[in-house]
Amino acid sequence: MRFVTKTSTALVLAIISGTALASASVPTSPVAGNQDTQASCAAAGKQVSAALQSNPNDAARREKKMGLEYCNDGYYHQGMAHYARAMELLGVKS
Numbered sequence: 001m002r003f004v005t006k007t008s009t010a011l012v013l014a015i016i017s018g019t020a021l022a023s024a025s026v027p028t029s030p031v032a033g034n035q036d037t038q039a040s041c042a043a044a045g046k047q048v049s050a051a052l053q054s055n056p057n058d059a060a061r062r063e064k065k066m067g068l069e070y071c072n073d074g075y076y077h078q079g080m081a082h083y084a085r086a087m088e089l090l091g092v093k094s
Contacts, residue, residue, distance in 0.1 A: 036076035036077045036079070036080045037076055038071065038076065040076065040080065041067070041071035041076050041079045041080060041083070042071070044067070044079075044080055044083040044084075045064070045067065045068055045071065045083060047083070047087070047092075048060070048063075048064045048067070048083050048086045048087060048090075049064070051086075051087060051090045051092050052064065052086075052090065055090050055091070057089055057090055059089050060086040060087075060089040060090045061086075063082045063083070063085045063086035063089060064082070064083065064086045066079075066082040067079045067080070067081075067082030067083040067086065070082060
């Protein structure tokens with residue numbers, strides 16, 4: 001019985017520790033751990049829109065759309081990455 005109790009206790013502690021580590025490494029919100037904000041997304045979106053007016057490009061337009069969707073959902077870092085890709089496709093250096 002003593003072996004079963006020690007093994008069960010060790011197993012329970014391992015599960016609890018693993019759960020605590022997993023929950024500590026998972027961000028609790030879309031914006032956790034990065035510097036991008038709603039304001040930076042809006043500014044980048046305006047820059048891409050202005051660049052698209054002078055240089056229409058379907059691939060860049062799709063990237064802008066994805067950037068807007070991510071930013072609207074609160075995933076600012078991903079949105080900024082799509083905006084950066086759109087600017088890259090338009091040949092604009094940042």
